[in-house]
Amino acid sequence: MRREATADAIGTHERASATPAHFEVPQHARHGAAPAWLPDKLDLRAHQEWFAAVVTTPESEPAPVDERSAAALVTRSDRLTSLERLEIYRRGYHARLIECLADDYPVLQHHLGDERFESLCRAYIARYPSTGSNLNVYGRHMAELCREEPLPEPGFAADLASLEWAIVLVIHAPTASVITEEDLARVPADAWADARLVANPSLRILHLEHPANAYLQAFRQGETPGVPSPAKTSVAVYRTGTTIWRMELTPAMVALFESLAGGETLAASLERVAPLLQGTDETEAAQRVMSWFRSGVSSGLFSDVST
Amino acid sequence: MANRFDLPDLGVGIGLRTVHYTRIVEDRPAVAFFEILSENYMQTSGRPLDYLDAIAEAYPVVMHGVSMSIGSTDPLDRDYLAELRALRDRVGARWVSDHLCWTGVAGRNTHDLMPLPYTEEALAHVAARVREVQDFLGAPLALENPSTYAELTGGTMPEWEFLGRLAEQADCAILLDVNNVYVSSKNHGFDPMTYLDAIPYDRVIQFHVAGHTDHGTHLIDSHIGPVIDPVWRLLGIAHQRAGGAAVLLEWDAEIPGFEETHAEALRANEFIGRAA
Numbered sequence: 001m002r003r004e005a006t007a008d009a010i011g012t013h014e015r016a017s018a019t020p021a022h023f024e025v026p027q028h029a030r031h032g033a034a035p036a037w038l039p040d041k042l043d044l045r046a047h048q049e050w051f052a053a054v055v056t057t058p059e060s061e062p063a064p065v066d067e068r069s070a071a072a073l074v075t076r077s078d079r080l081t082s083l084e085r086l087e088i089y090r091r092g093y094h095a096r097l098i099e100c101l102a103d104d105y106p107v108l109q110h111h112l113g114d115e116r117f118e119s120l121c122r123a124y125i126a127r128y129p130s131t132g133s134n135l136n137v138y139g140r141h142m143a144e145l146c147r148e149e150p151l152p153e154p155g156f157a158a159d160l161a162s163l164e165w166a167i168v169l170v171i172h173a174p175t176a177s178v179i180t181e182e183d184l185a186r187v188p189a190d191a192w193a194d195a196r197l198v199a200n201p202s203l204r205i206l207h208l209e210h211p212a213n214a215y216l217q218a219f220r221q222g223e224t225p226g227v228p229s230p231a232k233t234s235v236a237v238y239r240t241g242t243t244i245w246r247m248e249l250t251p252a253m254v255a256l257f258e259s260l261a262g263g264e265t266l267a268a269s270l271e272r273v274a275p276l277l278q279g280t281d282e283t284e285a286a287q288r289v290m291s292w293f294r295s296g297v298s299s300g301l302f303s304d305v306s307t
Numbered sequence: 308m309a310n311r312f313d314l315p316d317l318g319v320g321i322g323l324r325t326v327h328y329t330r331i332v333e334d335r336p337a338v339a340f341f342e343i344l345s346e347n348y349m350q351t352s353g354r355p356l357d358y359l360d361a362i363a364e365a366y367p368v369v370m371h372g373v374s375m376s377i378g379s380t381d382p383l384d385r386d387y388l389a390e391l392r393a394l395r396d397r398v399g400a401r402w403v404s405d406h407l408c409w410t411g412v413a414g415r416n417t418h419d420l421m422p423l424p425y426t427e428e429a430l431a432h433v434a435a436r437v438r439e440v441q442d443f444l445g446a447p448l449a450l451e452n453p454s455t456y457a458e459l460t461g462g463t464m465p466e467w468e469f470l471g472r473l474a475e476q477a478d479c480a481i482l483l484d485v486n487n488v489y490v491s492s493k494n495h496g497f498d499p500m501t502y503l504d505a506i507p508y509d510r511v512i513q514f515h516v517a518g519h520t521d522h523g524t525h526l527i528d529s530h531i532g533p534v535i536d537p538v539w540r541l542l543g544i545a546h547q548r549a550g551g552a553a554v555l556l557e558w559d560a561e562i563p564g565f566e567e568t569h570a571e572a573l574r575a576n577e578f579i580g581r582a583a
Contacts, residue, residue: 018528018531019420019527020560042461048412048421049413052412052417052421055417055419056415071460073459073460074459075458077494079524084524085525086457088456088525089456089457093417093418093419100418130411130416131416132350133384133411136346136347136349136351170353171354173353175353175354175356175357202353242357242358
């Protein structure tokens with residue numbers, strides 16, 4: 001079984017107190033209608049709701065406030081109008097969340113191109129405003145959105161997003177020690193059939209409609225891969241220590257590992273694999289399954305064995 | 308101890324950033340202390356904490372957050388505070404800081420440091436919340452002055468007065484970011500020395516320095532690039548008035564290698580009259 005490492009800082013970029021600086025300076029900010037509130041009646045609560053409403057309005061729309069009302073709540077400087085000063089916050093809000101999504105989805109960004117990816121992110125921000133205190137989980141809806149947005153290859157984009165989000169989840173999943181073949185050797189021969197394995201807590205097995213992992217790997221090797229044709233693939237994503245691994249699996253391997261990871265005994269898991277190896281010589285089939293099993297263990301898919 | 312909280316002067320440190328993890332863990336370079344972005348190590352059970360545990364074993368760590376939303380009119384997030392406290396205890400952080408701002412309201416989070424109106428209403432509101440947080444943490448909370456790009460009308464006092472009175476009323480500590488003082492002074496047209504003159508230095512437990520970006524019409528607190536000399540000079544003045552306190556360089560975008568980042572932080576010694 002071949003596996004590839006993702007050992008860099010993907011998905012773990014900083015959520016800092018800094019303000020993103022690489023957005024355009026707000027000039028000639030467009031304004032919209034006056035707000036429904038009376039500015040001189042705002043208490044602290046209303047003040048914050050008003051400010052948040054302005055800041056979180058999509059940048060494709062005019063700010064929901066006119067210059068006079070903005071001036072009633074925000075002072076102007078000698079170089080910026082009140083509305084332009086508010087625009088700094090509005091642009092900063094969107095830029096920060098776009099940065100966050102770009103950190104989580106660099107390969108999707110490459111596939112879509114910067115402009116289309118940014119549009120997708122803006123749709124994401126409008127659809128899924130952040131309600132939590134932490135951005136580690138903010139990007140969790142991207143695959144879902146890819147299927148709904150008018151993208152050129154929405155299914156492939158969704159598969160890439162699923163794969164990249166799995167990597168993020170694996171980064172943040174609990175770290176566990178993994179068993180080795182030596183650990184297996186200590187299992188008595190007569191206990192094998194009833195042995196159960198505990199999956200590495202970071203393990204995710206994805207079922208995709210496109211070879212997204214091959215695309216991701218090619219991208220990470222500096223290649224410029226084309227969009228692949230649809231083809232069902234399964235990928236295990238997991239972590240040992242600080243290294244994230246991606247391993248493509250055949251349907252029989254999926255049956256074996258999902259059964260074992262689901263807590264079924266080794267004997268029961270082998271029974272699940274058997275139908276997928278029909279036509280294969282019995283001895284050959286047994287050797288293959290044992291080979292996958294040992295390889296899964298030595299690759300770090302499991303963290304414990306019980307008899 | 309120069310501050311009233313008996314918190315140590317940790318020297319000159321840098322913000323812990325993922326691009327430096329390997330260098331730090333493998334080589335253990337000499338660094339006085341690291342500051343972590345608290346939220347980077349919350350809502351995670353995995354790799355970030357593994358690195359942090361290894362680093363906290365070898366270095367003093369302080370925590371700096373962006374999501375407490377101390378100025379918000381939403382209720383304090385007790386789950387957030389509980390996780391924050393657990394993280395502090397896990398890594399033995401010397402103190403916890405956040406910003407004088409609000410980040411979310413009505414259940415939505417902007418993840419940005421939004422400005423407060425500097426009014427008596429806001430002062431009473433924030434002071435009560437700071438006391439609540441400190442009771443929960445069982446330790447002083449340090450609040451940092453943010454960079455601001457808009458001043459809200461209706462304010463009855465300047466930011467420096469608000470910060471000083473808040474610190475007294477809530478009995479909290481101050482993390483004085485002299486780059487933010489500089490950025491806001493340019494954005495709002497005040498003399499940064501007026502700000503420094505108003506600070507109760509016995510409450511200052513830490514300083515921040517950072518680079519910023521000049522857009523012509525305003526400055527952005529981008530944490531990009533080296534610290535400019537006017538900011539270093541503000542640090543020198545404030546540090547002397549405080550009688551010493553920890554100094555921390557924030558570099559959060561276009562982050563260079565560890566050596567360059569640390570060397571930039573150590574430039575602080577030229578301005579605070581301390582041998583490197």
